[in-house]
Amino acid sequence: MEGPHHRKSPPSGTTRRTALGLLVGAPLLTACSGVQQSLSQFSSPLGGNQEGGPAGPQQQPQAVGTGQVKIGLILPLSASGNAGLAAQSMRNAAEMALAEFQNPNIQLLIKDDGGSPQGASQGAQQALSEGAEIILGPLFAGSVPAVAQLTRPRGTSVIAFSTDSSVAGRGVYLLSFLPESDINRIVDYSAGIGKRSFAAMVPDNAYGNVVEAAFKQAVGRKNGRVVAFEKYGADRATPARTVAQALGQADALLIADDGDSVVATADALTAAGANLRNIQLLGTGLWDNPRVFASPVLQGGLYAAPDPSGFRSF
Secondary structure (H helix, E strand, O other): OOOOOOOOOOOOOOOHHHHHHHHOOHHHHHHHHHHHHHHOOOOOOOOOOOOOOOOOOOOOOOEEOOOOEEEEEEEOOOOOHHHHHHHHHHHHHHHHHHHOOOOOOEEEEEEEOOOOHHHHHHHHHHHHHOOOOEEEOOOOHHHHHHHHHHHHHHOOEEEEOOOOHHHOEOOEEEOOOOHHHHHHHHHHHHHHOOOOEEEEEEEOOHHHHHHHHHHHHHHHHOOOEEEEEEEEOOOOHHHHHHHHHHHHHOOEEEEOOOHHHHHHHHHHHHHOOOOHHHOEEEEOHHHOOHHHHHOHHHOOOEEOOOOOHHHHHO
16 A cells, blocks of 8 residues: 655646645555544444434534535544544545645645544535545444445535445545454464464454454364464453463464553563463554553564555655
């Protein structure tokens, strides 16, 4: 997903197709890797159903650019914690994409969905009424169907940032790194170096559910076996003890979570008596985090992720 090394400014008479390509190009993609790390800290990083949540925030008109091609950008800008931080990063990336080019024929219609399906529906409705020809976002899976209900009858495409592949469909596309891809890659590689017995600890949330299904299927395809699989919430100690007791039968251990949580899970396993230096540790792209790299317990672990050198150079 690395962008071109040399960019040229388009002519001022940018076509609609070119204009859309400019915004959805490399500058916005650079936000995606960091967004996944931020979202993993939610109880539902894939955007679990929030139908009981509050209505969306009061929308204030926010537009960037003055071009004729109007693009809706729906993000949880007013959401608390990492959701709001991730949303602001993606908004900055979109604005940076516009700034990369001289007078692009684009107007970006920014809508705050507050992290709820109701807010996403409200934001999409406003963007469409203002002339949006494509919708970027929302971020959470639970909000994507609410937007699609409005865009499909109009034939307007949606490029959402969810990592839940089940919400993709007619007119709805995903711009994200999927957990299934990470799991398939790391299990395939592990089997290729002789690992056959696997244990795993994953968070008890939507991300963990996707990882569980992908992990068990991937291990089965490689004729391996899962000797222990535990989910954790606020209490890591109890599932850690169960996994620690089973590690003698395993030769690889998957910890699928983000940096802070991976370190906390590894510490819980160590406290439960597990010697993590005697087993191959496995992770996902969420391991691309300074906290993981700094942990002595996690040294030697393997994780699947896009090569980060392009993002860092950019």
